[in-house]
Amino acid sequence: MAIQANISSLLGQLAKQTHANTARQPVLSPTSSPQERDEDSSRTKVSQKSFSGSGLNLKLDLASGQEIELNIRINQAGGLSELALETRSQLSLGDEEKLNSFLQQLSQSVDALFNGRAEGSNVFEFANLSGVEDIDLDIYQDNGNEKQILDFEKQGRGSGRKIEAQLTEYDRANGSEEKHDLSLTKQAKRDDQKVIYGQMSYQWLLHQVNSAMSVMDDKQQGKELAGFFNSAIRALFTTANSGSQLLQE
Numbered sequence: 576m577a578i579q580a581n582i583s584s585l586l587g588q589l590a591k592q593t594h595a596n597t598a599r600q601p602v603l604s605p606t607s608s609p610q611e612r613d614e615d616s617s618r619t620k621v622s623q624k625s626f627s628g629s630g631l632n633l634k635l636d637l638a639s640g641q642e643i644e645l646n647i648r649i650n651q652a653g654g655l656s657e658l659a660l661e662t663r664s665q666l667s668l669g670d671e672e673k674l675n676s677f678l679q680q681l682s683q684s685v686d687a688l689f690n691g692r693a694e695g696s697n698v699f700e701f702a703n704l705s706g707v708e709d710i711d712l713d714i715y716q717d718n719g720n721e722k723q724i725l726d727f728e729k730q731g732r733g734s735g736r737k738i739e740a741q742l743t744e745y746d747r748a749n750g751s752e753e754k755h756d757l758s759l760t761k762q763a764k765r766d767d768q769k770v771i772y773g774q775m776s777y778q779w780l781l782h783q784v785n786s787a788m789s790v791m792d793d794k795q796q797g798k799e800l801a802g803f804f805n806s807a808i809r810a811l812f813t814t815a816n817s818g819s820q821l822l823q824e
Contacts, residue, residue: 586682590675590679593671597662630649632645638708669706673705673706689723689725713725720746723744
């Protein structure tokens with residue numbers, strides 16, 4: 576596989592690969608030297624703004640019970656320093672297809688998010704793929720002075736389903752930092768549903784509209800209707816927020 580300096584491109588390549596030899600093997604004793612373990616423990620944490628290079632850490636649970644881990648590191652020079660894909664057991668054909676679909680969707684989402692093209696798109700479509708349950712994901716990208724970090728978590732089991740996501744952008748040149756809360760609350764099943772939905776971002780509603788309209792036979796008409804409803808939802812939430820601020824004042 577050719578080395579790519581771009582997380583999105585690398586994910587797209589992985590989506591086209593077969594993953595037959597990724598099952599974890601039982602380890603009876605440490606295989607790394609003390610020096611190597613020290614180096615691993617001293618890696619820069621993703622949450623630190625001083626990180627260099629790009630990377631991805633993913634833990635994925637499928638409905639079949641399969642557990643998948645993917646770790647990627649790309650150094651500042653654009654070289655691939657780590658690529659590790661591990662599964663709980665050998666992937667079935669169905670799970671391999673799910674994984675490849677997930678990686679392809681994730682590749683598109685990363686490209687959109689880190690290049691400012693996520694507005695109005697189904698940017699978290701990878702989390703809604705059939706058979707995908709829990710997701711624990713962080714992605715970081717270093718473009719010189721600009722640092723970007725996406726923290727993403729989906730809980731698809733238990734008392735309810737929710738998606739928590741935050742995109743942090745940090746400019747080292749001027750010290751500015753922006754945080755964008757992209758969290759979505761879905762299918763709450765607890766007694767405090769009103770509280771949960773009262774704090775819900777309108778991004779979830781936009782996603783629901785886009786998903787519903789995308790199944791229409793007339794794609795152009797579906798796109799126009801989605802745009803109409805999305806504009807109305809944004810206007811409604813803007814008005815509601817303005818009214819809330821006035822009441823607080």
